[in-house]
Amino acid sequence: MGTSEKSLLTSAERTRRIAFVLWVTLALNWLTALVKIVFGVMTQCMVIVADGLHSLSDGASNIIGLVAIDISGHPADQDHPYGHQKYETLASIMIGAMLLVVAFGIFQHAVKGFFHPREPEVSGASFLVMGLTLAVNFFIVVYERHSAKKFQSEFLLSDSWHTLTDIFVTGGVIVALAGIRMKMKFLDPLFSAGIALLIAFVAFRFLKQSVDILTDKAVVNPALIDRLVRKVHGVQDCHEIRTRGKIHAIYVDLHVLVDPKMSVEDSHGLANRIEYDIKRQIQGVHDVVVHIEPTTHDHSGLEG
Numbered sequence: 001m002g003t004s005e006k007s008l009l010t011s012a013e014r015t016r017r018i019a020f021v022l023w024v025t026l027a028l029n030w031l032t033a034l035v036k037i038v039f040g041v042m043t044q045c046m047v048i049v050a051d052g053l054h055s056l057s058d059g060a061s062n063i064i065g066l067v068a069i070d071i072s073g074h075p076a077d078q079d080h081p082y083g084h085q086k087y088e089t090l091a092s093i094m095i096g097a098m099l100l101v102v103a104f105g106i107f108q109h110a111v112k113g114f115f116h117p118r119e120p121e122v123s124g125a126s127f128l129v130m131g132l133t134l135a136v137n138f139f140i141v142v143y144e145r146h147s148a149k150k151f152q153s154e155f156l157l158s159d160s161w162h163t164l165t166d167i168f169v170t171g172g173v174i175v176a177l178a179g180i181r182m183k184m185k186f187l188d189p190l191f192s193a194g195i196a197l198l199i200a201f202v203a204f205r206f207l208k209q210s211v212d213i214l215t216d217k218a219v220v221n222p223a224l225i226d227r228l229v230r231k232v233h234g235v236q237d238c239h240e241i242r243t244r245g246k247i248h249a250i251y252v253d254l255h256v257l258v259d260p261k262m263s264v265e266d267s268h269g270l271a272n273r274i275e276y277d278i279k280r281q282i283q284g285v286h287d288v289v290v291h292i293e294p295t296t297h298d299h300s301g302l303e304g
Helices: 003-008 011-043 046-072 086-115 124-151 154-181 187-214 222-230 264-281
Strands: 237-246 249-258 285-294
Touching: 011 046, 011 124, 011 154, 046 086, 046 124, 046 154, 046 187, 086 154, 086 187, 124 154, 154 187, 222 237, 222 249, 222 264, 249 264, 264 285
Parallel strands: 249 285
Antiparallel strands: 237 249
């Protein structure tokens, strides 16, 4: 999809396409989760069950995403004049919280496994099941990342990171199964604990990214905007450059100093030109607010 085609994609169409991606990944995640959990319980292999629970959390995150994407796709209204995009960010926080719960549960079972080891059954079927789920995980990650870039979706990108952990986890499970087959029973709880820690790490990453958005952390380097604005004819100085938002919905506001003799009409035209240049040069900028000030205006007491 080229740049021109992206610009023609309506919010409703973007929402519909992202939802389709989530439905596909939901079906694949829950299919692999069901296979791993059932097979792990049948063979009393805790590490396979842990991997299955991780895949189950992937599916649950898809459901959260479907609800969040639908809500965040609604246009701005009187109650939400800035739109509903942050519902997508809230969904990412819910995924992070859910992952922490899953990680804690797996870690608890792993600790019990060290003190009360089991004799899991490992056969050729075990490696076949894990190999097939590994291939499915590779497909999901590539599919979601391609779609995230195509539709500029924060949630799909976050979810692809979530699914990426499944690849490392499943690879570790295969190594653990090989060790268990060689009578190293301690590898079952050991790798289960490792899975729990990896899931917790990804959860904290999700939470940090989402909190940064909700607390209006700067998104664009002010120096970049400063250079762009100073190139516009008629701008004498600029300051108080602020940005917030997320990758495909960046909000910018800044103060621009101009000749005090400039007319209101010319000032308005200058502000429009600045907005146009910023949106053209910086991808993802949704809104730009330009405060025009005369050079004689005392702004020394303002804080950026």
